[in-house]
Amino acid sequence: MRKFLLIVIMLFTTGFLNAQVSKVTGTVLDSETGKPVTMVVVSIGELKTTTDEKGNFELLNIPIGNSIIYFTNEDYEVFTSPVIIAEGENKIGSVNLKTKSTTNTEGGGLSEVNLSTLDFDDDNKGQNVSGLLHSSNDVFTSTASYTFSAAYFKVRGYDGENSLTYMNNILVNDAENGRTSWSDWGGLNEVTRNKESINGLSASDFSFGGIGGVTNIDTRASHYRKQNKLSYAFTNKAYTHRVMYTISTGLMKNNWAFTVSGSKRFASEGYVQGTFYDAYAFFGAAEKKINENHSIAFTFYGAPTKKGMQAASTKEVYELADNNYYNANWGYQNGQKRNARIKTTNEPTFILNHYWKIDEKTKLTTSLGYSFAKNGYTAINWYNAADPRPDYYRYLPSGQIYISLPNPPDPIVMSAITEAWENDVNIRQINWDRLYQTNFNANNAGKQAVYIVENRHNDQNQISFNTFLNKEMNEHLHITGGFELRKFTSENYKTIEDLLGGQYWVDIDQYSQRDYASDTNGTSIMQNDLNNPNRVVKEGDIFGYNYNINLNTGLLWGQAEFTYNKVDFFFAANLSGTQFWREGKMKNGVNPDNSYGNSEKKTFVNYAIKGGVTYKITGHHYLVGNLAYINKPPLANDAFISSRVKNTFISGLTSETDISGDISYILKTPFINTRITIFQTMFKDQLDVVHYYSDDYKTYINCSMTGVNKTHQGFELGSEIKATKTISLIAVGAWGNYRYTSRPTATISWENGLKPDKTETIYTKYFYVPGPQIAGSFGIKYAHPKFWWVNVNINYFDKMYLAFSPVRRTTETVTQSVFTESEVKQITDQEKLKGGYTIDASISKNIRLKNNININLNLSVNNILDNQNLITGGYEQTRESYARGGSASLGLFPPKYFYGYGRSYFLSVAFRI
Amino acid sequence: MKKINLKITFILLITAFAVIFGCIKKDKDITPNIPYVNFESNKSIKSLIDGYVSGVDTIKEDWIIKGIVTANDESGNFYKTLYIQDDSAAINIQIDRTNMYNAFKVGQLVYIKLQGLCIGSYGGMVQIGFPYTDAGSPTCGRIPDIFVDDHLFRDDMPGNPPAPKLITNFNELSDSLKGKLVKLTGVVFETPCEPYSLDYSATSNKIIDKQGNVIELRTSNYANFRGKGLPIDTGSIVGIYSIYGTTKQFAIRDLNDVIFDSLCPSSFVNMVNESFASGTLGVFKQFSVLGTDTWKYGEHSGKYYAQVTGYDSGTANEDWLISPSFNMDAYYDESLIFETATKYDNPSGTLKLFYSNDYIGTGSPVAANWTEITPINLSTGNFAWVSSGNINFSTISGNKVYFALTYTCTSTNIPTWEVTNIRLRGKKN
Structure with a gap:
């Protein structure tokens, strides 16, 4: 709560002498609890003091006249106010500071609200959140990470791998895909709230960082305020109920501090039909302050989560189901909804930290981390049987058009299918009963199960070490340096999850079995594991594929920050080495010579430099400029042509080079807090791999691309205006132009080996990077002195283009039939999605009971106008039938979409003692 | 004390609430049921x-x-x-x-x-x-x-299929048996060890009964047993009898229907089996001794082949389509078979088959010694595909043997030739 303090205090003291200086006194209190806050730095100009245990402060020798007084403390939002200092004692009275946590209570905090919108089918989507939990001082980033996340807005369009996240100084970005999985600490909002976030290229004192910025979540037990908090929330998003409990001792007199937190989030069905949610989270932190110079901290946490996922569908399917939240992944089994695609995640992590204050100006922070992850994702698999997915194209009315080509479809059949889809839930959803019946028939013939549910595992194991030194060389120079090491292994395999009443499954590749039926070596080519041919597997057994990815990396970095009156500047550089390789555990029949054992070990040596200048025009106006040149190793996930079956690396595997710069103008007055930024980032030599199943050629096809270049340029504006003492207005806008700027070279490789690898050029120059490139928000915040807050904002998203299938933009594809120029354009143009706007509102109230119990109530409603037409994600289908259908087949396999939630709410009540 | 009690009560209440809502049920099993029909048939x-x-x-x-x-x-x-x-x-x-x-x-x-x-x-x-x-x-x-x-x-659940009608003379296959399960006994295959079907088109193989009557065994190129070889001796075969126009046809369900003593030995292998489906000349190489035209890959109606014609240059040509090398000493009973199609002008004598023991493997074949294999059964025109039949290679020995198809044309006689499904087969020593 920002009160607009206009203080005119005239206290006459004796002394009409040249009393040019005077003193300022006051008390600082917590706006929620009313309790005094200690260790708050109070400053006017160069003069500083800190509040004592009673929250009192006294500033001496303040010049008379107009000044600005600042109150800063890590746990609270910075508070400033202009003051007019008179002679003698200026009693400011009590100043109420708002905790950083208070802003985040709206909508339940950032962690899981972001996650709830991400429970989608695509593995990558679930981790792609711009979980930029930046200091709420910057209104642009706090709006971008909360409000804009509903439309999957990414700050500056950057992929998640460009933003680094540390948990108590241990890097937690996934070693294979580079992204941060916020779900690894989902439900632990209370204890992951303390963070230090650096936006973009600015300097941090704990890491070199990335182009998108860096965050360190602080889990030191001594940094949690003493509290005992229990909360319950009720919502209709990805989950329905959430219970969270946190108890912190804060630093106690015996120099120990403990924090424990736990939560459960669950739903038998979330916002999207057929999606359930079952998540626990646990957290523990302990810290011992050995003496003034040494502290040791230990943290452990985990968030075992199990949820049913949604599949993207085409417009035709959403219309047939008359619901933009239709989900093809579920069906009724014994009257209950059963989802075929269940995602389980859990990454227990253990961190040990040592904080050493070597002297007043030097500190060394050392951390050791160990984590292991058990992740799985189920799916139905079938052997020589009808596709069990209800939205398989042949089961749809549009499928009839394809089947009847070149003739028109039979209208009787079309209407029968349409009617069945609209009215029969066993046609519209998975018919589990039929799957069990089919297996029963197979059992009677002594044959293997026809339908099964398999679970695709990605289990990880990681040890990390991080140490860095901060040293204040003199009043102008602060240097930091350190090194990080990481040793990582992932185990990738699949197991039989459920035989669906069947007796067994035989581990062979049914596609190779069919393709190589006439080959004398056919029976060995079709083996998934030549060392165990035709293995009979049952529930829990590993089958199909089995390989490890090993990755080791080390990074050395250094930084120098210079602070002067008018200008600050810094330089930083890093040098890193990365090595990774694949270790195959199965000898694959199609690739017998390069699937079992270790692949070549690829090593990369990389470096980066960055620098920035801050020019302080006045105390209110700043100009900031940053520039970076970063050379990064490729991601392990993009480096292999087909890691499931062979050790082969993509050709042209190389590091990427990024150049990025931004210039910002910042205005900070008691009335206005504004930042305007212009930026440009060029990514060069990125890689991408796309795997898909081709119906025409009946094999998996891997398309690995090199030479992917992108340029992201744009503006950002974030402004918060204090209109009155209770009302603030916010205006936030982002305009971007994120484009691919090259024609990548693709190697198209048939997994069944029936055709040799082919090189093609992908004609996607100047295509748009998917995601909203325009986003804006206008909001009003009202803070009533009696501890209630109201917030309303209207948001707009536009300039969104759909993720595209690279293989469609090759000469080979468009020449499969004779197409006119406009037809070629229809095939190759990138689809623009329709923009839209939403309105959110929230209201919170704090009640302070007599025996020091604090109750916080919060109700937030998102997308009040229930806009269900905002497409937030999706992809083009790779399947096409141009060879067979020519012009008549254009548009037969349209893109699949995800829609953003309609009206959703979040109601929470929290008790704090 | 009061504070703690309150806390504990809250915790217990909410935990209980959480537990009640939190129990996610495991999927209950489905009991499969046996299908049954509660009406009668009323027509035969x-x-x-x-x-x-x-x-x-x-x-x-x-x-x-x-x-x-x-x-x-x-x-x-x-x-x-x-x-x-x-x-x-x-x-x-x-x-x-x-x-x-x-x-x-x-x-x-x-x-x-x-x-x-x-x-x-x-x-x-x-x-x-x-x-x-x-x-x-x-x-x-x-x-x-x-x-x-x-x-x-x-x-109900599946039971026994009807017993097949035993047939020893194909003349007994009357219209009343159309579509029925029959068992042909005492039959041989005209082309033993041929595959049941080629990969790219359905294939007919002739079955002969003791009386010399012939019926066609029709196998789809999608059959999963298509690559296996037809049996060698006399035996029985179960399957569905059908007709296509005036032709009698037979189709098996799977290899369990083929009851013979000597199936084709698995040691009978394809040393080369080139269908040109890769979009290139595959394992074959071409060399132009005369003229600028060359053998190249072609495709028509789903069939792939190597083709050559002097039409583009309009001048005399001699172009060789050369195989990879084979160790003929490691095999016996070798035979070569391929299909050809031709059209335009007078194709007779313009396509020939040779083999050599001393070709070096690359470059011009002219320096090596080539022996012609003749006569060979070739297409006569109209792009009608004709099988060469089994060309005996069993007398050819050597550990580096090449064979080649040569095309010669003049500036006035320019036929087009297409060749595919070139298979050299033999039994391993």
Whole structure:
């Protein structure tokens, strides 16, 4: 709560002498609890003091006249106010500071609200959140990470791998895909709230960082305020109920501090039909302050989560189901909804930290981390049987058009299918009963199960070490340096999850079995594991594929920050080495010579430099400029042509080079807090791999691309205006132009080996990077002195283009039939999605009971106008039938979409003692 | 104390609440049930076939037939087709579904409600389908997936299929046996060790009975046993008898239907099997001794081949299509077989077959010594594909043997030649 303090205090003291200086006194209190806050730095100009245990402060020798007084403390939002200092004692009275946590209570905090919108089918989507939990001082980033996340807005369009996240100084970005999985600490909002976030290229004192910025979540037990908090929330998003409990001792007199937190989030069905949610989270932190110079901290946490996922569908399917939240992944089994695609995640992590204050100006922070992850994702698999997915194209009315080509479809059949889809839930959803019946028939013939549910595992194991030194060389120079090491292994395999009443499954590749039926070596080519041919597997057994990815990396970095009156500047550089390789555990029949054992070990040596200048025009106006040149190793996930079956690396595997710069103008007055930024980032030599199943050629096809270049340029504006003492207005806008700027070279490789690898050029120059490139928000915040807050904002998203299938933009594809120029354009143009706007509102109230119990109530409603037409994600289908259908087949396999939630709410009540 | 009690109560209450809502149930198992039919059939298959006259006959009456499944799509040899047979006759049903064998196993009793379906004829075989009115003229096509369960009903679990009728003389195969399961005994194959079907097109292989009568074994190129070789000696074979026009045909369900003592030895291998489907000359190389035209890859109507013509340059050409090398000493009973097609001008003598023991493997073949193999059975014109038949290579020895097809044309006589499915086979030593 920002009160607009206009203080005119005239206290006459004796002394009409040249009393040019005077003193300022006051008390600082917590706006929620009313309790005094200690260790708050109070400053006017160069003069500083800190509040004592009673929250009192006294500033001496303040010049008379107009000044600005600042109150800063890590746990609270910075508070400033202009003051007019008179002679003698200026009693400011009590100043109420708002905790950083208070802003985040709206909508339940950032962690899981972001996650709830991400429970989608695509593995990558679930981790792609711009979980930029930046200091709420910057209104642009706090709006971008909360409000804009509903439309999957990414700050500056950057992929998640460009933003680094540390948990108590241990890097937690996934070693294979580079992204941060916020779900690894989902439900632990209370204890992951303390963070230090650096936006973009600015300097941090704990890491070199990335182009998108860096965050360190602080889990030191001594940094949690003493509290005992229990909360319950009720919502209709990805989950329905959430219970969270946190108890912190804060630093106690015996120099120990403990924090424990736990939560459960669950739903038998979330916002999207057929999606359930079952998540626990646990957290523990302990810290011992050995003496003034040494502290040791230990943290452990985990968030075992199990949820049913949604599949993207085409417009035709959403219309047939008359619901933009239709989900093809579920069906009724014994009257209950059963989802075929269940995602389980859990990454227990253990961190040990040592904080050493070597002297007043030097500190060394050392951390050791160990984590292991058990992740799985189920799916139905079938052997020589009808596709069990209800939205398989042949089961749809549009499928009839394809089947009847070149003739028109039979209208009787079309209407029968349409009617069945609209009215029969066993046609519209998975018919589990039929799957069990089919297996029963197979059992009677002594044959293997026809339908099964398999679970695709990605289990990880990681040890990390991080140490860095901060040293204040003199009043102008602060240097930091350190090194990080990481040793990582992932185990990738699949197991039989459920035989669906069947007796067994035989581990062979049914596609190779069919393709190589006439080959004398056919029976060995079709083996998934030549060392165990035709293995009979049952529930829990590993089958199909089995390989490890090993990755080791080390990074050395250094930084120098210079602070002067008018200008600050810094330089930083890093040098890193990365090595990774694949270790195959199965000898694959199609690739017998390069699937079992270790692949070549690829090593990369990389470096980066960055620098920035801050020019302080006045105390209110700043100009900031940053520039970076970063050379990064490729991601392990993009480096292999087909890691499931062979050790082969993509050709042209190389590091990427990024150049990025931004210039910002910042205005900070008691009335206005504004930042305007212009930026440009060029990514060069990125890689991408796309795997898909081709119906025409009946094999998996891997398309690995090199030479992917992108340029992201744009503006950002974030402004918060204090209109009155209770009302603030916010205006936030982002305009971007994120484009691919090259024609990548693709190697198209048939997994069944029936055709040799082919090189093609992908004609996607100047295509748009998917995601909203325009986003804006206008909001009003009202803070009533009696501890209630109201917030309303209207948001707009536009300039969104759909993720595209690279293989469609090759000469080979468009020449499969004779197409006119406009037809070629229809095939190759990138689809623009329709923009839209939403309105959110929230209201919170704090009640302070007599025996020091604090109750916080919060109700937030998102997308009040229930806009269900905002497409937030999706992809083009790779399947096409141009060879067979020519012009008549254009548009037969349209893109699949995800829609953003309609009206959703979040109601929470929290008790704090 | 009061504070703690309050806390504990809150915690207990909320935890209880959480536990109640939190129990996610494990999926309860489904008990499969045995299908059963509670109505009767009222027509025999024979009377249905006898009542068919011509064209597309849509059935308006509430007729119900029943039969036991004798053939389905399990091996891939029958596509979107089910054969059923009752005591009177047999008929096939055209169904637009794949992998139907999962529900309709051989030996499964099926009832069919015919009202709304149609009867049609294909090559003389009567079949049940679904009436379509494409562009005016009606056809009896495959029953769409969405309607199948309205017409076909399974009764009970699969049992034994009907016993096949024993046939020793193909002249006994009368119209009453059309579509039925029969067992041909005392038969041989005309081309033992040939594959049941080539990869790219369905294939017919001739079966000969003791009396010398011939029937064609028809195998689909999607059959999963297509690569196996036909048996060598005399034996029995079970399958479905059908006709196509005036030709008698036979099709097996899978290799369990082939009851012979000497199956083709697995040591009979293809040393080379080039169909040019890769879009290149595959393992073959070409060399132009004269002229600028070359052998190159071609494709027409799904068939791939190597082709050559002097038409582009209009001048005299001599172009060689050369094989990789073979160690003939490691095999015996080798034979070469390939298909050719030709058109334009006078092709006679313009395509020849040679082999060599001293070609170096690259560059011009002129320096090496080549022996012509003649006569060979070639296409005579009109792009009609002709098989060369088995060309005996068993007398050729050497550990680095090449063979080549040579094309020669003049500036006035320029035929086009297409060659494919070049297979050199032998038995390993």
